[in-house]
Amino acid sequence: MEAIRNTLDFSDFPKTDLGVALAVLVFLFCFPLFPHSAFAMATMIQFFIFSLYGMGWNTIGGYGGQVDLGKAQYVGIGAYTTMVCLLRWDIPFWVSMPVGACLSICWSFIIGYPLFKLKGHYFAIATIATSLVLKDLFEVWKFVGAARGLGILPYKYHPPDYWRLIFKEDIYYYYIIFAFFIVGLLYMNWFRKSRLGYQLRSIKDNEEVARSLGINVHWAKIKTYAIATAFVSIVGSFHAVYIKNIEPEDTMSLDISILIALMAMLGGAGSLWGPVIGAGVLIPLKSYLKEWLGASAGLLGIDLIIYGLIIMIISAFEPRGLWGIVEKYRRRRRK
Amino acid sequence: MALLEVHNLVKAFGGLNANDDVSFVIEKGELLGLIGPNGAGKTTCFNCIAGMFPPTSGRIVFDGEDVTGLPAHEMARRGLARTFQVYTAGGDLTVGENVLVGCFMHTRSRSSARSKADGILEQMGLKEFRNQLVSELPVAAQKRVTMATALGTDPKLLLLDEVAAGLNPSEIEATMAGIRRINAEHGVTVMLIEHVMELVMNISHRVIVLDYGRKIAEGCPKDIVRDPQVIKAYLGERYVREHATEFGGSAIP
Ligand SMILES: Nc1ncnc2c1ncn2[C@@H]1O[C@H](COP(=O)(O)OP(=O)(O)O)[C@@H](O)[C@H]1O
Ligand SMILES: [Mg+2]
Numbered sequence: 001m002e003a004i005r006n007t008l009d010f011s012d013f014p015k016t017d018l019g020v021a022l023a024v025l026v027f028l029f030c031f032p033l034f035p036h037s038a039f040a041m042a043t044m045i046q047f048f049i050f051s052l053y054g055m056g057w058n059t060i061g062g063y064g065g066q067v068d069l070g071k072a073q074y075v076g077i078g079a080y081t082t083m084v085c086l087l088r089w090d091i092p093f094w095v096s097m098p099v100g101a102c103l104s105i106c107w108s109f110i111i112g113y114p115l116f117k118l119k120g121h122y123f124a125i126a127t128i129a130t131s132l133v134l135k136d137l138f139e140v141w142k143f144v145g146a147a148r149g150l151g152i153l154p155y156k157y158h159p160p161d162y163w164r165l166i167f168k169e170d171i172y173y174y175y176i177i178f179a180f181f182i183v184g185l186l187y188m189n190w191f192r193k194s195r196l197g198y199q200l201r202s203i204k205d206n207e208e209v210a211r212s213l214g215i216n217v218h219w220a221k222i223k224t225y226a227i228a229t230a231f232v233s234i235v236g237s238f239h240a241v242y243i244k245n246i247e248p249e250d251t252m253s254l255d256i257s258i259l260i261a262l263m264a265m266l267g268g269a270g271s272l273w274g275p276v277i278g279a280g281v282l283i284p285l286k287s288y289l290k291e292w293l294g295a296s297a298g299l300l301g302i303d304l305i306i307y308g309l310i311i312m313i314i315s316a317f318e319p320r321g322l323w324g325i326v327e328k329y330r331r332r333r334r335k
Numbered sequence: 336m337a338l339l340e341v342h343n344l345v346k347a348f349g350g351l352n353a354n355d356d357v358s359f360v361i362e363k364g365e366l367l368g369l370i371g372p373n374g375a376g377k378t379t380c381f382n383c384i385a386g387m388f389p390p391t392s393g394r395i396v397f398d399g400e401d402v403t404g405l406p407a408h409e410m411a412r413r414g415l416a417r418t419f420q421v422y423t424a425g426g427d428l429t430v431g432e433n434v435l436v437g438c439f440m441h442t443r444s445r446s447s448a449r450s451k452a453d454g455i456l457e458q459m460g461l462k463e464f465r466n467q468l469v470s471e472l473p474v475a476a477q478k479r480v481t482m483a484t485a486l487g488t489d490p491k492l493l494l495l496d497e498v499a500a501g502l503n504p505s506e507i508e509a510t511m512a513g514i515r516r517i518n519a520e521h522g523v524t525v526m527l528i529e530h531v532m533e534l535v536m537n538i539s540h541r542v543i544v545l546d547y548g549r550k551i552a553e554g555c556p557k558d559i560v561r562d563p564q565v566i567k568a569y570l571g572e573r574y575v576r577e578h579a580t581e582f583g584g585s586a587i588p
Contacts, residue, residue: 006445195439195448198428202436205426209419212385214411214440214488270427320427 007190032171041170047283048177052184054264054275056231060224062269065204070127071260073134074229076252077104078236083150092163097237104233105226112222135252149247165241173242268323338363338524344393353379355548366518367526368539372569375545377528381494385417386410416490418481420497431465437487459483475506495527499534
């Protein structure tokens with residue numbers, strides 16, 4: 001009972017926040033009912049997917065302050081588990097998704113133990129390395145299609161297939177990922193004021209002090225890393241059935257890892273709304289730029305220029321991102 | 336009955352013995368002062384007891400259990416809390432949230448952690464600051480926050496590292512009263528490192544003196560201030576000088 005109350009407890013937010021959040025939710029709920037282009041629809045689904053990746057990242061990266069640049073490996077494990085299960089054994093999404101999450105969590109414990117012996121930049125670089133190693137492995141692993149990856153042939157199924165999540169129209173995917181989004185947001189609302197949530201913020205502030213308050217710092221980080229991992233893996237599974245074509249270079253690339261971290265940091269690491277704001281700004285920007293500039297966008301490295309600019313802006317002005325600016329302004333006004 | 340026994344504690348940093356064969360005992364309910372010149376090894380001694388790092392050699396027994404080499408979070412769970420000499424919470428935690436972290440040690444329940452934190456905030460006179468960041472507070476209040484946070488873990492033994500440094504006389508007075516209350520009313524055994532002699536000599540039941548890592552004296556305050564070795568190593572210049580300027584030469588033993 002207390003858990004439910006805590007999940008739904010938004011009472012520490014000012015009314016304006018809740019008002020805006022509600023308006024956004026209503027808009028998101030109604031969006032597919034209004035006329036829209038297929039492109040806008042796809043962008044919206046990407047927004048949900050990356051919001052959820054960002055929320056997962058935010059547990060360890062935001063509240064815990066451990067800059068993790070290897071989340072793509074868990075997108076990969078989730079996506080590949082679901083894909084392989086479906087193609088080889090016809091196992092539906094709702095079974096393969098939790099299986100993928102379990103595999104991801106196991107992998108996160110295995111690499112988390114040594115990873116969290118490292119600090120700061122060393123940790124960040126090591127997360128990149130583990131992710132790239134896993135990607136390289138998948139690129140030569142025949143069972144999972146090696147570098148060419150795996151694809152779903154939709155005509156083999158009978159959409160709408162709610163078990164395997166095979167649909168013809170994007171609107172189905174939209175509402176499913178929207179539901180995931182709500183659940184993710186509620187979980188994060190529970191998490192941020194949980195014991196682990198506070199312990200992480202204490203660790204981020206000062207590890208020595210955290211230890212002296214009875215916190216097993218290493219274990220707290222590993223646990224949180226597993227939570228982040230589960231988030232990313234579950235959404236990775238969804239990504240696989242939605243995109244229907246996965247290959248290591250796309251699904252597990254360093255780009256994805258960096259985008260996840262950057263988005264959350266841009267929006268506001270360590271805040272509930274941060275990852276959503278970050279995804280809301282960055283995902284449309286990214287896909288519309290690509291649309292306008294066509295194929296040349298990739299060649300010009302527009303993505304990288306944007307990422308670079310964001311990193312500079314965040315580190316120069318406000319390490320806590322866009323939400324940090326709002327909070328700073330509020331704090332000043334209260335005085 | 337002894338709450339903490341330290342036997343032949345040695346902590347070496349490279350060639351330097353920051354603690355050199357230090358032994359002492361703290362009785363339950365006691366208020367023990369630890370003094371000595373800068374670099375004498377006082378903080379290092381706290382760090383060894385609190386499990387921040389293992390001692391090079393020696394044995395530490397806490398509440399009847401050999402705890403030598405246990406990590407800090409295990410020591411905290413066994414009832415040892417401490418404050419840090421140089422620490423201002425620079426993070427994004429408010430005063431209330433800082434105290435809450437300590438209160439979460441023995442419970443997962445938010446409501447019981449919160450009500451406990453409320454009690455401690457009230458008791459330490461921090462209620463008005465609860466929603467502020469620690470860095471926005473005056474020094475005296477910041478020091479109270481570190482004590483309040485430590486108290487949240489329900490310690491049997493509380494180690495205080497220079498909680499009165501940088502405070503003015505009236506704040507020192509208040510801190511002194513606060514420490515006494517923690518010790519007497521809440522039954523928490525206290526060991527404190529302090530350079531403010533008025534405080535440490537006034538409230539300590541017993542005082543230990545370290546110099547160059549070694550214990551050079553131990554006894555009740557009024558004997559310590561007359562000990563020629565202590566005067567030579569520490570009190571001599573410093574106590575007399577500080578006394579003359581800061582406290583207007585008010586007579587403490
Ligand atoms: N982590 C450490 N690494 C190396 N030397 C240290 C460390 N901590 C303390 N020291 C050294 O040990 C000696 C005692 O320091 P400390 O315990 O902080 O003294 P005090 O608290 O009595 O002023 C000093 O010479 C100090 O430089
Ligand atoms: Mg010291």
